[in-house]
Amino acid sequence: MSKTLLKNSWIIDWINNPFFWSIEIDDKIIGNIYKEWEKIDESIYDEIIDIKKNIVCPGLINTHNHAWMFFFRGFASGLPLQEWLQEVWKIEDKLTSEDIYWWTMSSILEMIKAWTTTFADMYFFEDAVAEAVKETWIRASLSRWIIWNAPNWANSLKENIELFDKYNWAFDDRITVMIWPHAPYTCNLDFLKEVSSVAKSKNIPIHMHISETRKEAEDFLQENSKKIIEKLEEIGFLENHILAAHCVHLSEDEIKIIKNYNFFVVTNIESNLKLGSWIAPLKSMKENWICISIWTDWVCSNNNLEMWSAMRFTWYVQNWLHEDPTIFNSYELLKMATINWAKALRIDKKVGTLEKWKEADIIVVDIDTIHAKPIFNPIDHLSYGIHPDDIDTVFIQWKKVLEKWKFTFLDESKILSEMERCRKRLFS
């Protein structure tokens, strides 16, 4: 077991919000964190790394993605959501496991360069995604795409459960598994009841797209005489641990309902703006103590996997919408990209903050740059002012994955050329 000391660093602890000077890593676990005035016996360490007064921060968590769709960046741009999805779904039948593997690998490279150490994923061929997770050392939460009445829908729930049995806490606990029914408009209520009962019996979290567009919310109300959340409560669906992506058109009544449940809102302003879906009522959610997290969505509806720009956009748009710059502060935005998501994924005992006994998913951010000077508040810099390439090093479970913008053990050019080979075959 090796013992390392990261010293001379600004370590951001989300709970007390001070800045520390040194952090100890025992093997892959965070040990003591020493304040600058505490005496440290450096002779007990196998390695001492000088952070040179840069920032040490927990790895970011991007908890809603469809990683393999990396190759769809820019595809069929400018269409309304449903028309655009139809274009995407036409291609799905031609996919192979090899395609998914290389595109997911490419997506993971982009995420790690965007300071992400955990992501949540949903689609097909999740065995190939699991393999990519294993190779790259990133942390992930996987699910099988479940759409009621799609050609293979009867098997999809079963396959999601098999995925859970096979991979939950696999690869040294870096993978967890959720059940992911696509949305209330693609899964009928009887099917959602079945999903709910399986999730309860096996204690599996559920991730679902909810209330992304006005049309979805209005159509549901017309067909069911109840709003989406009201109906989900009625059928017992909300008694699960729920991660709800989008939630753009939740009403005040629905927000009052979800506050009574284990309901985690995942918000994605860039995708919602790009597709013209509108803006999630985050101010009201915050006032009702709903746990909110930020994610990027896939590169088709956002065009990048940068958590920093997602954080900044979330802040700007809410300020603009309410004509009030005080709705969220930089510290809350960082929590939305770290510990809030760890809670939503139920991995907050392992990651999400830099605290003793947690695993060392750590990013080191270089602030010795023109655009980072001067520094009044480093958390403001992390949330609003840093550039993605200010990253210095990424550790996941204390394994060094990226250093000076270069991957330490992954061959970036090979991965991108394999991705391109598969893309050409699909479109030829």
Ligand SMILES: [Zn+2]
């Ligand atoms: Zn999605």
